[in-house]
Amino acid sequence: MDRNIAETVITIELDKPYKLYFDANGMVAFEEATGKNFLAVVASLYNAYRPLLESQRNGVEPNATIAGLDVIKQVPMSELTALVWAGIHVYNDRDEPSWPLTLAQVRRLINMQTIPKLFLSFLQGQSSNSPSEQEMGESPARSEAAPATPQTPRQTVNGGERSIVLPEGAFT
Numbered sequence: 001m002d003r004n005i006a007e008t009v010i011t012i013e014l015d016k017p018y019k020l021y022f023d024a025n026g027m028v029a030f031e032e033a034t035g036k037n038f039l040a041v042v043a044s045l046y047n048a049y050r051p052l053l054e055s056q057r058n059g060v061e062p063n064a065t066i067a068g069l070d071v072i073k074q075v076p077m078s079e080l081t082a083l084v085w086a087g088i089h090v091y092n093d094r095d096e097p098s099w100p101l102t103l104a105q106v107r108r109l110i111n112m113q114t115i116p117k118l119f120l121s122f123l124q125g126q127s128s129n130s131p132s133e134q135e136m137g138e139s140p141a142r143s144e145a146a147p148a149t150p151q152t153p154r155q156t157v158n159g160g161e162r163s164i165v166l167p168e169g170a171f172t
Contacts, residue, residue, distance in 0.1 A: 010125035012084070012118055014109040018100070020087035022125045025097040030086035033103060034079060038086075041079050042126055048074035049123060052116065071115060080115070081107045083122055 008022045020026075027038040034041075048071045055061075072080065085106040089097040101109075110118065 008125050008128045010121050012088075012121050014101075014106070014114075018088045019090075020084070020122065020125055021089055021097075022087065022128075025089060026086040029089070029097075029099070030082050033086065034082050036079060041075065041083065042123075044075045045071070045080070045083070045119060046123060049119065052120075071119065077107075080119060081110055084110065084118065087122065087125075 010020045010022075011017050012020055030036070030038050030041070051070065082103060085099065085101065085103045088101060088106065089099050091097055
């Protein structure tokens with residue numbers, strides 16, 4: 001089958017190596033399993049890991065267990081493990097996804113010592129799968145206020161807020 005699929009894949013280690021796919025199938029699987037918005041949870045994970053990333057950038061290697069505890073104080077373990085489970089899917093010859101592990105099996109394979117490395121790998125894959133600032137460019141919308149209509153109030157269109165930007169060298 002001739003395909004032109006552009007996707008990010010990161011290999012992680014649980015009981016054996018697994019590939020995390022960063023595509024819509026994983027995002028939807030996460031949302032269906034948890035009832036939570038995928039991007040909102042990923043943003044929470046970025047925010048929870050921000051101090052860890054900044055300390056590593058400053059050359060300080062944090063205690064892995066403490067770093068893991070700091071993360072699960074802000075992002076529930078149910079969401080963290082569901083992110084990994086949703087990403088660990090494989091494709092058959094018809095390009096249909098399936099999940100080789102159940103959510104409970106993934107949860108059994110994750111412990112406090114594996115959380116920092118595992119979720120940094122997840123963030124690295126998610127970040128590399130996201131468009132860069134240059135790719136996003138400027139919004140084609142006019143920057144002045146849109147004309148008011150009886151149905152819609154007057155509002156400013158400016159392309160929205162900036163996305164989360166990880167510090168340079170965060171994954172080196």
